[in-house]
Amino acid sequence: MKIAIKLFAGLRDRAGTGDLSVELPEGATVRDAIEAAQHNAPKKWAAPTSLMAAVNNEYVEFTDTVADGDELALIPPVSGG
Amino acid sequence: MKIAIKLFAGLRDRAGTGDLSVELPEGATVRDAIEAAQHNAPKKWAAPTSLMAAVNNEYVEFTDTVADGDELALIPPVSGG
Amino acid sequence: MIIITDQPLEPNILTDAVRDDTDGAVITFEGVTRNHNDGRGVEYLEYEAYRPMADEKLQELIDEIKDRWEIDKVAIAHRIGRVDIGELSLVIAVSAAHRRPAFESTLHFIDRLKQVVPIWKKEYFEGGDVWVGDPDSKRASA
Amino acid sequence: MIIITDQPLEPNILTDAVRDDTDGAVITFEGVTRNHNDGRGVEYLEYEAYRPMADEKLQELIDEIKDRWEIDKVAIAHRIGRVDIGELSLVIAVSAAHRRPAFESTLHFIDRLKQVVPIWKKEYFEGGDVWVGDPDSKRASA
Numbered sequence: 001m002k003i004a005i006k007l008f009a010g011l012r013d014r015a016g017t018g019d020l021s022v023e024l025p026e027g028a029t030v031r032d033a034i035e036a037a038q039h040n041a042p043k044k045w046a047a048p049t050s051l052m053a054a055v056n057n058e059y060v061e062f063t064d065t066v067a068d069g070d071e072l073a074l075i076p077p078v079s080g081g
Numbered sequence: 082m083k084i085a086i087k088l089f090a091g092l093r094d095r096a097g098t099g100d101l102s103v104e105l106p107e108g109a110t111v112r113d114a115i116e117a118a119q120h121n122a123p124k125k126w127a128a129p130t131s132l133m134a135a136v137n138n139e140y141v142e143f144t145d146t147v148a149d150g151d152e153l154a155l156i157p158p159v160s161g162g
Numbered sequence: 163m164i165i166i167t168d169q170p171l172e173p174n175i176l177t178d179a180v181r182d183d184t185d186g187a188v189i190t191f192e193g194v195t196r197n198h199n200d201g202r203g204v205e206y207l208e209y210e211a212y213r214p215m216a217d218e219k220l221q222e223l224i225d226e227i228k229d230r231w232e233i234d235k236v237a238i239a240h241r242i243g244r245v246d247i248g249e250l251s252l253v254i255a256v257s258a259a260h261r262r263p264a265f266e267s268t269l270h271f272i273d274r275l276k277q278v279v280p281i282w283k284k285e286y287f288e289g290g291d292v293w294v295g296d297p298d299s300k301r302a303s304a
Numbered sequence: 305m306i307i308i309t310d311q312p313l314e315p316n317i318l319t320d321a322v323r324d325d326t327d328g329a330v331i332t333f334e335g336v337t338r339n340h341n342d343g344r345g346v347e348y349l350e351y352e353a354y355r356p357m358a359d360e361k362l363q364e365l366i367d368e369i370k371d372r373w374e375i376d377k378v379a380i381a382h383r384i385g386r387v388d389i390g391e392l393s394l395v396i397a398v399s400a401a402h403r404r405p406a407f408e409s410t411l412h413f414i415d416r417l418k419q420v421v422p423i424w425k426k427e428y429f430e431g432g433d434v435w436v437g438d439p440d441s442k443r444a445s446a
Contacts, residue, residue, distance in 0.1 A: 080423030
């Protein structure tokens with residue numbers, strides 16, 4: 001199944017892209033998708049301990065599963081305001 | 082000695098005037114001035130327990146003394162804002 | 163900036179007065195005449211101030227919150243005379259490097275204003291009026 | 305009212321949007337770009353938002369504070385893109401019958417915004433830039 005991954009802010013800078021598409025087997029988790037994104041990005045990047053993830057605009061746990069067509073957002077520490 | 086007394090808001094309404102002048106002996110206190118103001122006012126008025134007093138724009142205790150030429154303000158509960 | 167006036171208040175003048183490039187937070191508080199209070203309809207308010215004591219006490223409160231919190235500038239305006247529903251009776255603007263002292267000091271300022279600044283509010287409602295907070299002020303027939 | 309825009313923010317639009325004759329208190333909070341942070345001079349900021357998630361999270365925060373405090377209306381605007389010194393990055397307006405819930409809920413809203421709303425701030429200073437709050441974002445040479 002196909003997952004769209006978006007990277008933001010410092011994470012996008014370090015990965016060298018803000019948009020990735022990864023292929024994952026059924027039952028794959030958010031963590032699996034992050035690992036795939038690390039493999040597929042133009043530049044090597046490490047997931048910070050404070051990384052948050054959202055699927056289809058809702059925050060999720062790394063152990064949650066993803067589904068075909070999901071948009072997974074990788075969210076480094078936010079700093080709005 | 083002569084003390085100018087100002088009354089405000091509901092107190093002025095009840096006393097029937099906002100301005101009084103009273104004659105007091107040397108050593109008179111704020112409380113003495115208030116009692117004189119009660120005697121001299123056009124209408125009988127009672128000092129509420131929450132009454133505050135200020136002399137020359139500073140809050141004072143009822144036991145403080147007043148001096149010739151002082152302006153004593155009798156301040157019912159304030160309600161600005 | 164301390165303004166006591168019988169003219170409509172203009173919040174932007176106060177907010178602009180406290181802005182500074184060193185400040186990350188600016189709060190503007192507006193006290194507005196509500197159309198109801200204590201369960202009955204309010205028609206309008208009338209404020210009275212003892213001046214210049216009111217001005218002096220407002221200055222003391224500005225000094226008090228500047229001593230206690232890390233804030234930059236404070237501006238305050240209070241309207242006196244008749245204030246209609248929806249009109250502003252009070253505007254306070256506070257600037258600070260950070261937001262928390264700005265919030266805490268502004269709230270404290272209003273609490274203290276209602277304790278020590280010689281300004282009184284008379285509420286006019288259908289059929290009467292009352293000096294707010296004065297236990298001896300009876301609801302008078304209009 | 306939720307606004308995320310790359311245009312200068314206009315606080316009066318938000319304040320006017322929350323006014324109501326039933327409300328006695330209106331707070332307008334402005335977050336302003338300061339000319340310094342962490343002891344160094346700031347030249348300007350740049351904000352990025354993940355939309356529409358940012359809009360949805362702001363709506364959730366509005367619902368959250370309306371559930372928890374007795375407030376009436378909430379309006380929020382966040383600027384994205386480049387924000388120069390002295391310009392507004394954030395405006396929040398809250399109206400309520402009484403002042404205390406207005407203050408508490410506005411402060412809580414900002415605290416939560418900085419935890420959960422996917423908006424990021426890049427600080428440009430002399431000789432570099434940094435994503436604020438990101439431990440892996442190194443000070444880059446200009």
